[in-house]
Amino acid sequence: MAAWCGRGGFLQITAPISVAYSAGADSTALLLAAHQRWPGQVTALHVHHGLQAAADHFETHAKAFCALHGIALRVERVQAAHAAGESPEDAARQARYTALARMAEQAGAACVLLGQHADDQAETVLLALSRGAGLPGLAAMAERFERHGMVFGRPLLALPSAALRGWLSSAGHAFVDDPSNTDQRYTRNRIRAVLVPAWETSFPGFRPMLARSAAHAAQAQRLLDELAGVDLAQVGTPPAIAALQLLSRDRQANVVRHWLRAQANLAASAAQLDELLDQVAACTTRGHRIHLKIASGFVTREGGRLHFTPPI
Known part of the structure; x- marks a missing residue:
């Protein structure tokens, strides 16, 4: 896993770096890979959303895990309650990115690495399709982007969740499972529980295909943005x-x-x-x-x- 961490150009990252660490399986695998690749130069960033009773347990586990492995840790508690008419997921996401960017800047980090993987990318495409999204939505998650003045990267997008969990289990690394991930009141969880198994049954190994479609959509959107720039110069x-x-x-x-x-x-x-x-x-x-x-x-x-x- 440590050798893999350089795919997509991440070997060229200027240390120190930070990793968004929820204490779940995906971010645990990414944190350990980054720590092995850049020993002593990685800071884990943990955001306590305060939205569920298990949040305190996540923070306790994060502190113990980072102490065990000698990884620096920063924790920030945020108010992620959503306003009327706002999606709970969107409110939590906005609060999380704001906190991550702030903590990374305080740590002097060049970027924040995120643990989204191939399954997350496939779910994002399916979610976009279900909403009738245009090209920006169908492009799903970018490997690199900037927000709140900070560079974010997603180096795990080519790896399925099963591979990450298998690596952790084989090495005996502990992680926590977020109970909200099975709550089917949330659209993404329904996609994960119902649609993804159906796609897997009908189209085994479908994740790389959806990722390819997302890449095509992202390319088409970049071309449209270039054309818009040309036209905007005229109008x-x-x-x-x-x-x-x-x-x-x-x-x-x-x-x-x-x-x-x-x-x-x-x-x-x-x-x-x-x-x-x-x-x-x-x-x-x-x-x-x-x-x-x-x-x-x-x-x-x-x-x-x-x-x-x-x-x-």
């Missing part, structure tokens, strides 16, 4: 309505999506985008008004350009 920022009207509707949709993502870090729904493009097409007179709710803000017309107003 301006914010987009000029007359210049938008010279593009095909598909390119209008692509450049507006790109603009909204860069302007406000949001994505319009398919219905909202269709309505906005209809209004852009109909905007042929000086007095034509555009006013459309997008996510929690509004896209309006100001002079000859589109304008996004964030929520107050």
Whole structure:
């Protein structure tokens, strides 16, 4: 496992590094592999969400495990309760990434390694399909990304969960199982419990195939982003309505999506985008008004350009 840890370019990482360590099997395998590859230069980061009674046990296990193996550990407790209308998983994820980035920066780490693996990637693709996602969703999880000013990496995406657990068991390493992972109130857990076994029965070894589809989607999205950059240079920022009207509707949709993502870090729904493009097409007179709710803000017309107003 230690030799594997360099796949995907991670051997070029500048130490020290940090590993998001939940005390579960996946993050335990990653932490040990990183510790073997960069002895004395790895910090484990444990986020206590406070959402279940077992959270205290996770933290206790993390402290004991890191002490046993001589690995530095940082722990941060967060308030991960979700707001009305917000997904509990999304709220916990946002709180976790914020805490991980903060702890990694405090530790002087160059990056945070995450333990998501091939099974997680397959589940992410299936979840995106079930929601009718576009290319960004179908691209699933990137191997490398930046958030809150910190670089994150997922070096285990090519390895199935069974391989990680098998390695831990054969070496006698302890880990904890999160009871919430079997709670089928959560969509991802239902996919794991119901859909994944059905896919495995019908299409043995399907995980690499879904990963390949995700890679194709990611490549296509990168090309669309490049095209959006070219078009945005032509239509301006914010987009000029007359210049938008010279593009095909598909390119209008692509450049507006790109603009909204860069302007406000949001994505319009398919219905909202269709309505906005209809209004852009109909905007042929000086007095034509555009006013459309997008996510929690509004896209309006100001002079000859589109304008996004964030929520107050």
